[in-house]
Amino acid sequence: MKNCFKTPFRHIFQQQITDLILVFENNLNEISIKNYTTDMYEYILKFFENLKHLSVMGSFPRFFPPLVLNNLPSTTFFSSILNKLSIHIMNFDDCLALLDGRLKQLTTLILVIDNMKNHSSNVYHIDNLSNLKCFSLTIYDCLTDLYDTEILPLFRRMINLEELTLYITIRNRTTLIDGNHISNEILIHMPQLHTLKFCISIKIHRNHFIHYLSKNDIQQSFSNIKYQQMDCIVNYTYNITTYQIFSLPFMFDCLKSIGNIFPSIIFNHVRRLTVYDDVPFRHEFFHRIAWSFPLLKYLCVINFKPQSSKLDKLNLNYNQLFSVIKYPYLISLRLDMAYIHYTDQFLNQTKTHLPSLTKLTVDYERLNIVTRNFRKTTTRLNCSKIKQLIISPPIMNSIVTNMRRSKHFNLYFPLLESCVCSLEDE
Structure with missing residues (x-):
């Protein structure tokens, strides 16, 4: 890694570069994470002597090595001049380590x-974070007791914070996080705060839920918060109720677990979306999705209910009432956890147009049926640009081999580079 800094301009780089943005274009999960912290991230801080701004990013957080400071010396990743850091970390221990005094400015x-999912394993001595003016925290999966015992106490130390951005999904909670909670548990400790952006998703098992609140109740609880507008989505599925409260305009690139009922808002920043319900998604629902998420690139559909009233038979005939739905930027589509109707909904060009689709995750049998063993004309176009096909559930390698040798299969997927079986959730 360090060889990349061996250049005739080494001295100039060391002295003059103050802002560095490191972009990962490929999935580097196979790299030893802890070694990457010391061999790359720490070396960057040592090499660039006047570095004040470091950002590490990629196409999606888990596609590049996170910073790991747990069980490393407190002198690791130390800087006396760095004032802005944007990075993916392994767990909350690493957050506490970053704030233990090693980055004083x-x-x-x-x-x-x-x-x-785990409590902090180390003890960190963190004083009031009086220098911190802007803090953004994204956690895709957090247990409720960790939110209460780890995150909230940290917020209380940010006494001079001016901007807070919070995107978090909390599981196993028995009470809601509403405007009253945000005011009493967070904002009261941040008197200088003037900008608040948030998307808080709470997943609650119905039999654990003590006090239900309506959407109006939740919105009313924000009436005394002076910041921008907010909205919420309540989704009831099986034994779980998902509440999502968020500030407007919605500034995040990911939204999970929305169902048939969601507000008529244009989410211009959302690129990743999961739709999940135990009530069927009709054709009109996907029209609304296309309108509300115009720049959508990654879509996962989870619904085990048939679209049509015929529960035992797939109707593949063109319906004259359908208007074609267009997803011009969608590059990845996951349908392996959806009823067979949704495979037809998206692959049938008389229903949906997917000009940019390059990755498809789908059940093998459903794909076979919908495409009529890769012979159906109306499902060919949306498959024509796919480069990566992920088959679920896992099937025998011999079946995959025979499938790839099929003339009709190859005509269906002329640009295919990879066809693999899905062994676990992506």
């Missing part, structure tokens, strides 16, 4: 954590 900190 830090004023802006932007962190992404994939999941937060």
Whole structure:
């Protein structure tokens, strides 16, 4: 890694570069994470002597190595001049380590954590974070007790914070996080705060839920918060109720677990979306999705209910009442957890147009049926640009081999580069 800094301009780079943005274009999960922290991230801080701004990014957080400071010396990843850091970290321990004094001049900190399922294993001595002015925290999966015992106490130390961005999904909660909670548990400790952006998703098992609130109740609880407008989505599925409260305009690139009922808002920043319900998604629902999420690139559909009233038979005939839905930027589509009707909904060009689709995750049998063993004309166009096909559930390698040798299969997927079986959730 360090060889990349061996250049005739080494001295100039060391002295003059103050802002560095490191972009990962490929999935580097196979790299030793802890070694990457010391061999790359720490080396960057040592090499660039006047570095004040470091951002590490990729196409999606888990596609590049996170910073890992747990069980490493407190002198690791140390800087006396860095004032802005944006990076993906392994767990909340690493967040606490970054704030233990090793980055004393830090004023802006932007962190992404994939999941937060364990309590902090180390003791960190963190004083009031008086220098911190801007803090952004994204956690895609967090247990409720960790939110209460780890995150909220940290917020209380950010006494001079001016901008807070919070995107978090919390599981196993028995009470809602509403405007009253945000005011009493967070904002009261941040008297200088003037900008608040948030998307808080709470997943609650219905038999654990003590007090239900309507959408109007939740919105009313924000009436005393002076910041921008907010909205919420309530989705009832099986035994789980999902509440999502968020500030407007919606500034995040990911939204999960919305169902048939969601507000008529244009989510211009959302690129990744999961739709999930135990009530069927009709054709009109996907029209609304296309309108509300005009720049959508990644879509996952989870619904085990048939679209039509015929539960035992797939109707593949063209319906004259359908108007074609267009997703001009959609590059990845996941249908392996959806009823067979949804495979037809998206692959049938008389219903949906997918000019940019390059990755498809789908059940093998459903794909076979919908495409009529890769012979159906109306499902050919939306498959023509696919480069990566992920088959679920896992099937025998011999079946995949025979499928790839099929003339009709190859005509269906002329640009295919990879066809693999899905062994686990992506």
